[in-house]
Amino acid sequence: MSQQVSTTVSATATKEILKESARRRTFAVISHPDAGKSTLTEALALHARVIGTAGATNGKENRRETVSDWMQMEKDRGISISSTALQFAYRDTVINLLDTPGHADFSEDTYRVLAAVDCAVMLVDAAKGLETQTMKLFEVCRARNLPIITVINxxxxxxLDPLALMDEITERTGLAPMPLTWAIGIAGDFRGVWDLQKDEYVHFERQNSGASLAKEEHFTPEQALEREGDAWTDSLDEAELVIDGREFDRDAFLDAKATPILFSSAALNFGVKQILDALVDLAPSAGPREDKDGGLRPVEAPFSGFVFKVQAGMNRAHRDHVAFIRVCSGIFERGMVVTHSNTGKTFATKYAQHLFGREREVIDQAYPGDVVGLVNASALRVGDSLYVEEPVEYPPIPFFSPEHFRVARSQDPSRYKQFRRGIDQLEHEGIIQVLRSDRRGDQAPVLAAVGPMQFEVVEDRMTQDFNAPMRYEQLSYSLARLTSAGAAEILSNVHGAEVLVRTDGAFVAVFNDIWALRRVEKNHPEVPLAVIGTESPNSRGY
Structure with a gap:
């Protein structure tokens, strides 16, 4: 009898998991800095009616705080420094939106986020086209075979001319553009969009400087022609050149061979509802997840997930830190005992929360595709996998190769404990890579960064969060390679080179420039040198 009940419960749970995972849309917004990512995030939340007023206004001098930018540096500079998770409902769908930093200095954070999503929205500035950082992020998406929705913002x-933008997308990404909406009116005279799926004209009217939902009016093509005249016919002629008689191919989109195109002005809330509808109707739901060995973990398997971000300082009153978990399979239930795949140890998930920017609420259950914040799970690091019942380990998230190096020292020797604790915490979060050596001592760690702005974040966090003001000493190194313990003695007498030990135990050789690296490769071929990024975050040595 008990066996029959258990089977029934299992079948019911499986049905629930499949239903709920099909409702999830988990995606990241990516772009070059200042293309409008955080503004679009606000606009999407506004259209889903989970906030009453958009936080971004037209000029950054008038910028209100956005729900996704919560760090003081983000508010002061008007840029996103840290990725943020927002969850809200739209139609019958659960949206998990991950806002990402656009600045190249924070590429590592964006890369981690892209490991946790099923789709990306690539935001393109209409005046600038595909910029450098946009293309770098696109290459990461291509490597992960992530479907991409392109929004011309x-x-x-x-x-730029819309056809020129379409040509650039085709030539530089290799993706075939498939318009879902097409702008009516040239750039700078945005009147509305032609919704190709519904074959109707959606006219937008600005409201309250863009802080409120734009007014929409819907017209048939005949009414649009009468209303807009040449602007309507010219736009349709352009769109037809891109469509060229082809029908929208969702399979090509899901296979990352084509990209849906939509036009918008996030600051005015024009075209934003159409983006949300495209995500609900076209973007992939949470599906089977590939593990480290290339197998697929079905969504209906027992709970599993992985850590893609660790963040402290979100709640200054409690000084806690949060591990962001992407749920990959099964049902997450608050209080459940999960196994940490790296150590084999178990722990109870007492403090589980959904996050909406900096705001939180306790969560009792979560499904594949959801992001769960585990509060004060101090043993967890980026890339760690969690599971119940059936063991699984997801692919590691590799380090980026640092290009900037500075020695960090406490300004006040009496606050060395706070200094040490702060550096350890920021390394734990992945804000910075920390390298040490016997020669420099533990009081002078070397901080390694992808971009120099990371040092500013460290300095600000050390002062604000840990009350441990610090100072930097510039180092001339600009290249890093993984090496072995035996390389330390060999390179100790080589000008422009040094071997340091990363916190995870990996040996890292650093060089002044490419010429110093090449001298070592020529004169010491026995020294192993590997590009950072090809190893597991938990590797030890070469």
Missing amino acids: KWDRPG
Whole structure:
């Protein structure tokens, strides 16, 4: 009898998991800095009616705080420094939106986020086209075979010709553009969009400087022609050149061979509802997840997930830190005992929360595709896998190769404990890579970064969060390679080179420039040198 009940419960749970995972859309917004990512995030939340007023206004001098930018440096500079998870409902769908830093200095954080999503929205500035950082992020998406929805943003401002933008997307990404909406009116004269799926004209009217939902009016093509005249016919002629008689191919989108195109002005809330609808109707739901060995973990398997981000300082009153978990399979239930795959140890998930920017609420259950914040799970690091019943380990998230190096020292020797604790915490979060050596001692760790702005974040966090003001000493190194313990003695007498030990135990050789690296490769071929990023975050040595 008990066996029959257990089977029934299992079948019921499986049905629930499949239903709920099919409702999830988990995606990241990626772009070059200042293309409008955080503004679009606000606009999406506004259209889903989970906030009452958009936080971004037209000029950054008038910028209100956005729900996704919560660090003081983000508010002061008007840029995203840290990725943020927002969850809200739209139609009958659960949206898990991960806002990412656009600045190249924070590429590591963006890369981790892209490991946790099923789709990406690539935001393109209408006046600038595909910029450097946009293309770098696109290459990461291509390596992960992530489907991409492309949004041409800021169409309310003067910009490039739409056909030129389509050509650039085709030539530089290799993706076939498939318009879902097409702007009516040239860049700078944004009147509305032609919704190709519904074959109707959606006219937008600005409301309250863009802080409120734009008014929409819907017209048939005949009414649109009468209303807009040449602007309507010219736009349709352009769109037809891109479509060229082809029908929208969702399979090509899901296979990352084509990209849906939508036009918008996130600051004015023009075209934003259409983006949400495209995500619900076209973006992939949570599906089977590939493990480290290339197998697929079905969504209906027992709970599993992995850590893609660790963040402290979100709640200054409690000084806690949060491990962000992407749920990959099964049902997450608050209080459940999970196994940490790296150590084999178990722990109870007492403090589990959903996050909406900095705001939190306790969560009792979560499903594949959801992001769960585990509070004060101090043993967890980026890339760690968790599971119940059936063991699984997901692919590691590799380090990026640092290009900037500075020695960190406490300004006040009496606050060395706070200094040490702060450096350890920021390394734990993945804000910075920490390298040490016997020669320099533990009081002078070397901080290694992808971009120099990471040092500013460290300095700000050390002062604000840990009350441990610090100072830097510039180092001339600009290249790093993984090496072995035996290389330390060999390179100790080589000008422009040094071997340091990363916190995870890996030996890292650093060099002044490419010429110093090449001298070592020529004169010491026995020294192993591997590009950072090809190893597991938990590797030890070469």
